[in-house]
Amino acid sequence: MKYLILIHQNRAARAEFAAMPQEVQAAGLQAYVELNSDLAAAGELVSAEALADDSTSTVVSLRSGALVTSDGPFAESKEMLAGYYLVDVTSRERAVEIAARIPEVAAGAGDVEIRPVMDYSTPDA
Amino acid sequence: MVGDSLEGLLRELAPQALGAVARRTTDFGAAEDAVQEALLAAATQWPREGIPGNPRGWLVTVASRRLVEQWRRDSARRSREHLAHPDEDHRAAGAEQDDSLELLLLCCHPALTPPSQVALTLRAVGGLTTAEIARGLLVPEATVAQRISRAKAAIRRAGARFVLPVATDLPGRVEAVAAVLYLVFTEGHAASSGTAVTRVDLTAEAIRLTRMLVARATHASALEPVRGEVQGLLALMLLTGARRPARVAPDGSLVPLDRQDRTTWDRGLIDEGIALVTGALARERLGPYQLQAAIAAVHAEAATAADTDWPQVLALYDLLLTTAPGPMVTLSRVVAVAMAHDPATGLLELDLVADDPVLVDHHRTHAVRAHLLERSGDLTAAVVEYLTASRGTRSEPERRYLEARAAALIG
Numbered sequence: 137m138k139y140l141i142l143i144h145q146n147r148a149a150r151a152e153f154a155a156m157p158q159e160v161q162a163a164g165l166q167a168y169v170e171l172n173s174d175l176a177a178a179g180e181l182v183s184a185e186a187l188a189d190d191s192t193s194t195v196v197s198l199r200s201g202a203l204v205t206s207d208g209p210f211a212e213s214k215e216m217l218a219g220y221y222l223v224d225v226t227s228r229e230r231a232v233e234i235a236a237r238i239p240e241v242a243a244g245a246g247d248v249e250i251r252p253v254m255d256y257s258t259p260d261a
Numbered sequence: 262m263v264g265d266s267l268e269g270l271l272r273e274l275a276p277q278a279l280g281a282v283a284r285r286t287t288d289f290g291a292a293e294d295a296v297q298e299a300l301l302a303a304a305t306q307w308p309r310e311g312i313p314g315n316p317r318g319w320l321v322t323v324a325s326r327r328l329v330e331q332w333r334r335d336s337a338r339r340s341r342e343h344l345a346h347p348d349e350d351h352r353a354a355g356a357e358q359d360d361s362l363e364l365l366l367l368c369c370h371p372a373l374t375p376p377s378q379v380a381l382t383l384r385a386v387g388g389l390t391t392a393e394i395a396r397g398l399l400v401p402e403a404t405v406a407q408r409i410s411r412a413k414a415a416i417r418r419a420g421a422r423f424v425l426p427v428a429t430d431l432p433g434r435v436e437a438v439a440a441v442l443y444l445v446f447t448e449g450h451a452a453s454s455g456t457a458v459t460r461v462d463l464t465a466e467a468i469r470l471t472r473m474l475v476a477r478a479t480h481a482s483a484l485e486p487v488r489g490e491v492q493g494l495l496a497l498m499l500l501t502g503a504r505r506p507a508r509v510a511p512d513g514s515l516v517p518l519d520r521q522d523r524t525t526w527d528r529g530l531i532d533e534g535i536a537l538v539t540g541a542l543a544r545e546r547l548g549p550y551q552l553q554a555a556i557a558a559v560h561a562e563a564a565t566a567a568d569t570d571w572p573q574v575l576a577l578y579d580l581l582l583t584t585a586p587g588p589m590v591t592l593s594r595v596v597a598v599a600m601a602h603d604p605a606t607g608l609l610e611l612d613l614v615a616d617d618p619v620l621v622d623h624h625r626t627h628a629v630r631a632h633l634l635e636r637s638g639d640l641t642a643a644v645v646e647y648l649t650a651s652r653g654t655r656s657e658p659e660r661r662y663l664e665a666r667a668a669a670l671i672g
Contacts, residue, residue: 137655179376179408182400224400226375254657 138182138224138253139231143238145218149245167239175223175234186219215246222253267307270316271300275388276473278320280360282328283423289367290413291328293385299324300388361386361473362481363423368412369438372419377412378441379448380405386473387466397463398448428483435478435487439494439550442471446498464502471495475537489545492537493554499534500557503527514665515658519566531561549585552577571601588619592629604637624653628663640670 153161175181190209197204209216218240225231231250240246278299283292299320313319368382383389383397391409395402426434446467471494478484478491507521516522538554545551556577563569578594591614599607611630620626631646644667651663 176403177407177411179380179404179406179411182404224376224398224404252655254660255655256657 137226137228137231138222138255139228140251140253141221141223141231141235141238142217142249142251143219143221143240143246144215144249145240145246146215148214149240149243150216150218153245164239164243167237167242171234171237175221180223180225180230180234182222182224184219184221187217190216218246228252267304267312270312271303272388274317274320275300276361276364276386277317277359278324279385280364280423281317281321282324283364283367284360285325286328287422289416289421289423290410291331292324293381293413295324295327295331296320297384297390298327359477360423362477362484363425365438365470365474366426366434367416367421367423369434369441370416370419370421371434371437372415372421373412374415375441375444377408377415378437379444380408381412382441382470383445383463383466384409386470389466397466425483431483432487435474435484435491438474439487439490442467442474443494443498443550445470446501464498464505468495468498468502471498486546489541490548490550492541492545493548493551496534496538496541496554497550497557499530499537500554500561503530503534503561509658513658515662517662518560521566523564526561534558535561547580547584549581552581552584556581569600571597575601588617588623589625591617592620592623592625596629596632599633599636604633607633608637622653624650627653631663631666635666635670643667644670 153164156164172181172184175184193207193209195206195208195210197206221234221238223231223234225234228250235241235248235250238248241248275296279293279296282296283289286292302323303316303320307313307316364386365382368385369378373381379398380394383394384391389397391405392402395405398405425431445463448463471491475491475495478488484491503526504518504521506525506527507523508516510516534554535558538551538558541551542555556574559570559574559577575594575597578590578597581590582594595607595611595614598610608630611626611633615621615626615630627646627650631643631650634640634643634646647663647667647670651660651667654660654663
């Protein structure tokens with residue numbers, strides 16, 4: 137079963153992290169490196185990416201029949217989508233276990249959301 | 262069988278060659294790598310130079326040579342003693358021996374996780390490439406490669422050998438093989454039109470591998486206790502696979518069993534499946550695969566949905582519930598109760614079991630309740646249940662089907 141793990145990072149915590157000394161930041165990132173390599177070694181990783189700050193994002197929408205693009209985040213909120221993991225695991229429990237290892241959770245710097253991925257194949261009937 | 266194509270021949274020879282090579286080393290992982298290389302060499306050379314007189318011997322010889330080269334390169338592991346007889350290639354290669362069961366048991370070793378068991382079985386016994394397995398399972402090739410290397414490491418750690426386990430362990434180990442083959446089948450059975458055109462047909466592969474297991478179980482006396490279940494598993498796959506042409510409408514939507522065009526069911530598969538399960542039920546020890554196959558056989562025997570012998574389906578579910586209890590069996594039994602009696606009785610039965618922790622908010626529970634409410638005439642409540650079920654499913658075709666049922670009641 138595939139699950140998308142969305143990392144909703146707290147903006148205040150993100151700013152704090154950015155202000156931390158280089159060594160402290162490196163240690164924080166090391167936890168990600170370890171998680172990535174563990175998931176890859178387990179054959180559970182489909183893909184994972186970190187996203188650029190959402191001040192760099194572009195929102196595309198249709199307004200009165202015309203395409204409109206606007207800069208900046210899709211919605212202002214305390215959290216921003218900072219990255220994701222797409223994993224293929226045998227149970228939701230395993231996905232929760234993986235989510236708990238994401239540094240944002242451990243540091244109380246954000247919340248992680250687990251969404252089951254829809255399956256386009258036809259179930260037995 | 263895969264057919265007369267070169268690919269089919271190679272896939273058939275793959276487990277035989279691996280059996281012969283693995284027999285001569287304690288390092289199963291290295292043997293498997295060597296055979297993969299030999300298969301690759303055959304796939305490029307044979308179309309050019311013609312198929313050799315003894316193709317199996319050719320593969321064993323080339324794979325053994327690769328194995329020896331590997332040791333020589335690998336100076337850190339000068340474990341030459343691991344190679345029993347490195348140079349008696351052709352003699353051993355000529356000895357025909359059916360190693361398929363030993364291979365399946367090793368690939369489905371209990372030390373491996375289910376995803377690793379599936380990946381290794383498809384490669385080592387099925388002769389599929391890592392890329393093909395990745396396409397079948399819809400995951401990246403690197404993910405499959407990791408699962409395979411992890412599987413080999415687990416086999417090494419567990420010290421698992423290429424031999425039959427003792428008789429007392431055998432039924433449990435064969436059960437694990439059956440579970441893996443069934444998993445491969447359901448992965449493949451779920452494959453549909455549209456988005457999955459490039460998907461490797463894992464259903465056919467599961468059936469091919471299960472046929473190998475059945476062939477071996479039919480003749481080996483050690484497998485007598487599990488023979489019925491192995492035959493039951495194949496029968497279940499054949500009978501379920503037979504409905505495949507009817508399961509998806511031309512627009513890609515899901516067609517439930519009671520609305521399928523039964524004239525498109527594959528009669529050949531149905532006849533074979535019915536004969537298998539009938540024989541197993543008459544002669545062998547009873548088990549859950551045989552019972553599930555027997556239920557599928559009752560459906561297959563009904564010319565129309567209305568002709569279904571529901572009392573018999575219900576009796577089989579009662580038996581299945583005592584043999585292999587589980588929430589989904591409980592739920593399927595509720596459907597059979599409703600069909601054998603009436604929707605109101607089914608709804609009462611559903612209320613009795615619905616507080617099961619798995620069933621309580623499961624989308625299938627809501628879907629069953631929706632169907633029963635619809636049939637009992639409570640359309641408003643049915644719509645609510647259909648929509649609740651549709652929000653809970655992870656299957657896109659099922660979501661669309663449930664929403665369409667709700668929409669039909671509203672319209």
